[in-house]
Amino acid sequence: MFLTHAQLRYWLERVIEDKTRQGHVTDGLPAELAAIPDSYDALHEFAQKLASLPMRSDWPFVEPNDWDAIRSEMDRNRASDPIAHVDIEDAAQRVEAAFLASVCGCILGKPLEIRPTLEELRAAFERIGEWPIRDYVSERVLSEGKLREFHWTWDETVRERIRYAAPDDDINYTIAGMLLLEKHGLELLPKHVRDLWMVNIPPGWSWGPERTMVVKAGADSRFLPTDDLPNWVNVLNPGDELCGAMIRADAYGYACPGRPELAAELAWRDASFTHRRTGIYGTMFAAAAISTAFIERDRLQVFDTALRYVPQKSRFYKIVSDALNDVAHARDWLDGYQRIHSKYAEYGHCRVYQESGTLINTLRFAENVGDVICKQVMQGNDTDSYGATAGSILGAFFGPGYLEHRWLAPFNDTIHVTLAEFHEQRLSAVAKRMSALPGLIADALAERDLRDIT
Numbered sequence: 001m002f003l004t005h006a007q008l009r010y011w012l013e014r015v016i017e018d019k020t021r022q023g024h025v026t027d028g029l030p031a032e033l034a035a036i037p038d039s040y041d042a043l044h045e046f047a048q049k050l051a052s053l054p055m056r057s058d059w060p061f062v063e064p065n066d067w068d069a070i071r072s073e074m075d076r077n078r079a080s081d082p083i084a085h086v087d088i089e090d091a092a093q094r095v096e097a098a099f100l101a102s103v104c105g106c107i108l109g110k111p112l113e114i115r116p117t118l119e120e121l122r123a124a125f126e127r128i129g130e131w132p133i134r135d136y137v138s139e140r141v142l143s144e145g146k147l148r149e150f151h152w153t154w155d156e157t158v159r160e161r162i163r164y165a166a167p168d169d170d171i172n173y174t175i176a177g178m179l180l181l182e183k184h185g186l187e188l189l190p191k192h193v194r195d196l197w198m199v200n201i202p203p204g205w206s207w208g209p210e211r212t213m214v215v216k217a218g219a220d221s222r223f224l225p226t227d228d229l230p231n232w233v234n235v236l237n238p239g240d241e242l243c244g245a246m247i248r249a250d251a252y253g254y255a256c257p258g259r260p261e262l263a264a265e266l267a268w269r270d271a272s273f274t275h276r277r278t279g280i281y282g283t284m285f286a287a288a289a290i291s292t293a294f295i296e297r298d299r300l301q302v303f304d305t306a307l308r309y310v311p312q313k314s315r316f317y318k319i320v321s322d323a324l325n326d327v328a329h330a331r332d333w334l335d336g337y338q339r340i341h342s343k344y345a346e347y348g349h350c351r352v353y354q355e356s357g358t359l360i361n362t363l364r365f366a367e368n369v370g371d372v373i374c375k376q377v378m379q380g381n382d383t384d385s386y387g388a389t390a391g392s393i394l395g396a397f398f399g400p401g402y403l404e405h406r407w408l409a410p411f412n413d414t415i416h417v418t419l420a421e422f423h424e425q426r427l428s429a430v431a432k433r434m435s436a437l438p439g440l441i442a443d444a445l446a447e448r449d450l451r452d453i454t
Contacts, residue, residue, distance in 0.1 A: 014238030073311035098395030105373035105391030109383030177251025245271035253290025323357030
């Protein structure tokens with residue numbers, strides 16, 4: 001049996017909750033679901049109904065999913081790509097710095113991926129005299145700091161035991177993005193994401209909509225020729241606005257320095273395989289921010305620019321632009337966090353909105369790349385994912401020379417991933433390979449322009 005009736009009902013309940021938050025008319029649907037008999041056909045019919053619910057008449061937001069509609073809802077006064085001249089050699093060095101910083105941020109946050117708040121982390125680290133955080137997490141935080149728990153992978157990622165960059169889904173996805181760009185470049189499509197995942201992403205190393213899509217594809221013996229991907233992501237896909245796609249944005253930002261719209265479009269092609277609405281926009285925003293960080297020296301302008309490449313009448317734009325304004329008026333990073341958290345605490349772990357605000361807060365007040373990842377992780381929630389994203393953005397912003405070697409030394413130039421067909425274990429070699437992405441896309445753009453001329 002693929003899924004029990006009880007499991008299907010649980011998924012459908014979650015989808016109803018999602019649809020309610022997204023502005024659909026959901027009155028009476030929980031009771032309707034409860035009255036459906038234990039029939040796969042009946043539950044499937046109900047799932048199809050949820051995929052096409054009408055919107056509330058008073059819903060003020062415009063939140064499309066397809067690229068043309070999204071592009072039409074971007075800021076009409078946004079700058080066209082490229083927004084500044086980019087030196088490809090300089091960009092390559094910045095990509096290398098950004099990727100290494102993202103790995104460090106991921107491993108720093110990994111033991112703490114337990115949905116904490118800043119206050120909870122502060123109390124535990126103060127007990128052992130290590131607040132503010134300035135190093136990888138000590139296992140003493142659990143025993144002496146009385147933190148309620150560590151993430152289940154803690155024994156590979158606390159500083160007393162780190163021997164390599166441990167496996168993590170965030171790192172998997174960044175490398176997967178690199179592989180997709182190396183193979184498909186500007187021709188990348190959602191079906192290419194599916195095909196690569198089917199032979200590389202284990203279900204146990206994916207969560208939320210990512211796992212849903214892997215399971216759906218794996219259950220379909222025709223997964224390679226299937227063309228019905230929009231229906232896959234629209235039907236029976238709870239959590240389609242969570243952060244799983246946002247943590248896949250990095251490679252697209254790396255590949256497109258100074259080209260935030262192209263970065264956002266490539267990120268959309270990846271994100272649209274699994275996510276909808278905010279889940280897509282967060283990915284586009286992160287990719288555009290990384291792209292802009294290569295060339296913009298005004299820290300808050302990095303995010304102001306990135307926000308121009310998402311739908312302007314979306315919930316994402318409304319909340320994140322409000323967070324940007326709050327951070328601009330904050331006295332320091334703690335004040336910035338409190339301003340964001342006091343408004344958006346309900347959007348906790350993986351819920352995109354609050355964590356996008358904390359990324360802005362981190363960039364404004366960080367002193368160097370090590371300080372970047374520490375400030376991000378100290379703000380809690382999805383600590384490893386946003387520690388990684390913060391590392392990417394600030395690594396691209398600062399460039400090489402701003403990450404102390406002490407952050408990289410414990411890895412012994414070794415990285416472990418759980419991608420089935422990726423066998424490189426030298427961290428420096430992966431970073432160097434990642435640094436080739438700007439040149440790869442620049443060459444593809446030049447070739448496309450030449451074809452257009454001839």
